[in-house]
Amino acid sequence: MNKHELTKAMAQRTGDAHVRAELHLNALLEVLRDEMKKGGCVVLSGWGAFRVTDYAASAGRDPQTGETIHIPAGRRVVFTPGKAFQFDTPAS
Numbered sequence: 001m002n003k004h005e006l007t008k009a010m011a012q013r014t015g016d017a018h019v020r021a022e023l024h025l026n027a028l029l030e031v032l033r034d035e036m037k038k039g040g041c042v043v044l045s046g047w048g049a050f051r052v053t054d055y056a057a058s059a060g061r062d063p064q065t066g067e068t069i070h071i072p073a074g075r076r077v078v079f080t081p082g083k084a085f086q087f088d089t090p091a092s
Helices: 003-014 018-037
Strands: 041-044 048-055 058-061 068-071 074-081
Touching: 003 018, 018 041, 018 048
Parallel strands: none
Antiparallel strands: 041 048, 048 074, 058 068
């Protein structure tokens, strides 16, 4: 599902216009981005948590040349799923 399909599904569920659903989704994404830039954490109870983690510099390998390359330290957003994403697995 891409962003357009998501906003279309949101509009159908809420009975709202597609344009308004897109505005709401964009606002949510902006709030998440702004909080992550500050290094904060966004917790949606039962659904999951978005947080920023730092990772150390490391050595990698260029798959085309096999040459060793330096991967600089950085930050990335991590999502930890909550109970809403614990699906029952079918019995084998």
